[in-house]
Amino acid sequence: MKFRRSIVCLFLLSIPCLVFGEVIVKSPWIAAPPPGSRALAAYMQIHNENEHDHILTSVRSIQFEDIQIHRSEMKDGMMTMEQMPSIEIPARGMVELSSRGLHMMLMKPVRYFKAGDTIELDLIFEDGAVQKISVPVKKR
């Protein structure tokens, strides 16, 4: 049991943690896309350790023509995607970007990305703060 717990601890320690002020992005990853894909999905947890809310208003990368915030949802029995204007990260809260939910859509890549690559993203918040993160591309 103890052994298992220490494995879990090791695993948690190995999760990449990128800190900027008091907004912390944890375990970001981008799913390696099938060939010919014109959009990649980015997933992560955004923690807000501040006493006030933060709003993520846009995401930029020189490696993509456009990045949008999307939410996949089941609507009338169909999986559909809706574009969201922003993501609000509540004070002392966390927002999870995950498959089949809220995620970033990285559109029209400048080249083909595969597992093992790294993609640089700029997260831009409503107060003008920019958080730069390096996100690994991984196999789903």
Place this chain on the structure above:
Amino acid sequence: MTDQNKKIGLLIYPVAMILFGALGYGAFMLQSGGEPTLAELEQGVVLDPPRSIKWNKLVAQDHSTFTPRELQGKWSYLYMGYRSCPDACPVAMAVLGRVSQKLIELELPAEQQPQFLFMSVDPGRDTPELLAEYVAFFGDQFIGITGEHEQLRAISLQLGAIYYVPEDPETDDYEVGHSDSIFLMNPEGQLRVISRPPHDPDMIVRNHLKLFD
């Protein structure tokens, strides 16, 4: 969730389940005219008796005609989606890829090893060549198929699935709405199991093995 809400949730849940069950039962009675039973699986249902599907002519990734004969004599998992789908489809395909690996590792008898089909409901963009490239990314066990909307609609309706492709998209960047279930056809090409999302490879494998208990 507050305790009050939890209590309401607990009350609503069984009522909804009964209503849903009744609706489903009614729908199947209408469809087949028989006395089917729906055995509940984890995240899915077994149709008993299986539902016969009229498989229209489709085209496979190598440009060959995909006829109902391709479904004869083997179990077939089918997922319905589109190639440029960034979230739901790759998740389901990755799950099916893992299911395939696990079933191979279990060394099931050949007649219990399924084939895996990806049916694109976006024939306007998903040519057979692009489909071939797409499915190969998830494993060489997949076969990509597509067809005319008329054929695809008829098949999806029989499966109890739906999809939506914009009729007159402004750009080539449109999105497609589609059901996120995984369908399992028996060796007669009849619908046997519907697995509902969120998909989990271990669960699908457990459900698969249950069919041969």
